[in-house]
Amino acid sequence: MKIIGIADTTFARSDMGGAAIEELKTMGTGFKIIRYTVPGIKDLPVASKKLIEEENCDIVMALGMPGPMAKDKNCAHEASTGIIQAQLMTNRHIIEVFVHEDEAPDNKTLDWLAKQRAKEHARNAYNLLFNKEILTKNAGKGLRQGYEDAGPAKE
Template sequence: MRRIGIVDTTFARYDMGSTAEDELRKMGTGFKIIRRTVPGVKDLPVAAKKLIEEEGCDIVIALGMPGPKPIDKQCAHEASQGLIMAQLLTNTHIIEVFVHEDEAKDEKELAWLADRRAREHAQNAYWLLFKPEKLRKMAGTGQRQGFEDVGPIEGKSGMRH
């Protein structure tokens, strides 16, 4: 049975971990969800790596909500680099799902964005494991997790003739 790890933070102002779990359960069966919660975004990389190495997760969804201040942005960048490093060290996808508090105009939109981004990235994690051809079909289509997709640019991308 495949294992999907979810790691979220207490710093976040929305429970994106439960949202990701809910979305995964809607998508199908044949996997076990293993969830951990850590204090903040800089704790996500080691938690994700532990889910892979100690719990045997095939993919991990790492969810965080950095604040709006410059130090929050710096911490998010450092956490992102740590998640990339953990992916490379384990040869396993870790889907980074950050929702920055200043991405939304108010708390209602922030909650909507956190919910939608968590759900769409949970779908991405599922597809990476079970239906990678679905992602291949969406290549070059301007997908965005959270806000509206931007769509492809004019003309057809792909191989030159």
């Protein structure tokens, strides 16, 4: 049985981990979900690595919501770098799902965006484990998680 790890934070202003889990439960069976919640985004790299190494997760989603300030964006960059390092150290995918607070004009849209992005990336995580051909079929289509897709660049 495959194991999907969900690493999320208390700093996020929406329950992104819950949204991802809700979506995964609609995808089918053959996997187990383990959730690990940490205080902030800079804690996500080690949480993801622990889910892989200690809980034997096959893939992890790292969900976080950096604030709008310059220092928040710096912290997000540091967390992203750590997540990449954890992927390389474990040879496992860690799907980074960040929603910056300044991506949305108001709290209602921010909540929707965070949950929508989490759900769409949950499908990506599932497909990486069970349906890689779906991702290959969608290569180059300009798909985005959350807001509208950009579409392919060809005319």
